[in-house]
Amino acid sequence: MAIFIVAYDLNRPVQKHKEVSDFLSRFAHCHAQQSVWLVEARSAASLRDALRAHLDSNDVLLVSEVSTAWAGLNMGECATWLNENGY
Numbered sequence: 001m002a003i004f005i006v007a008y009d010l011n012r013p014v015q016k017h018k019e020v021s022d023f024l025s026r027f028a029h030c031h032a033q034q035s036v037w038l039v040e041a042r043s044a045a046s047l048r049d050a051l052r053a054h055l056d057s058n059d060v061l062l063v064s065e066v067s068t069a070w071a072g073l074n075m076g077e078c079a080t081w082l083n084e085n086g087y
Contacts, residue, residue: 005038005066
């Protein structure tokens with residue numbers, strides 16, 4: 001398992017923030033920013049494919065593996081979570 005950053009923009013008037021949040025909450029995670037999550041999963045592609053069912057066709061999604069070469073500012077519990085997981 002690896003940790004991935006998941007960033008999305010929901011572009012419909014009736015957005016599915018709760019549906020997406022509920023789905024991502026099923027994984028080991030840290031909710032970093034409003035539409036940015038750090039999620040433990042098998043692969044970027046499998047996470048993208050699973051999220052697709054919770055997004056509309058015009059929503060934007062990025063899933064990328066986090067490396068140990070990350071940097072952040074004022075990340076609080078998410079910095080701690082990454083460090084505790086070896087990142």
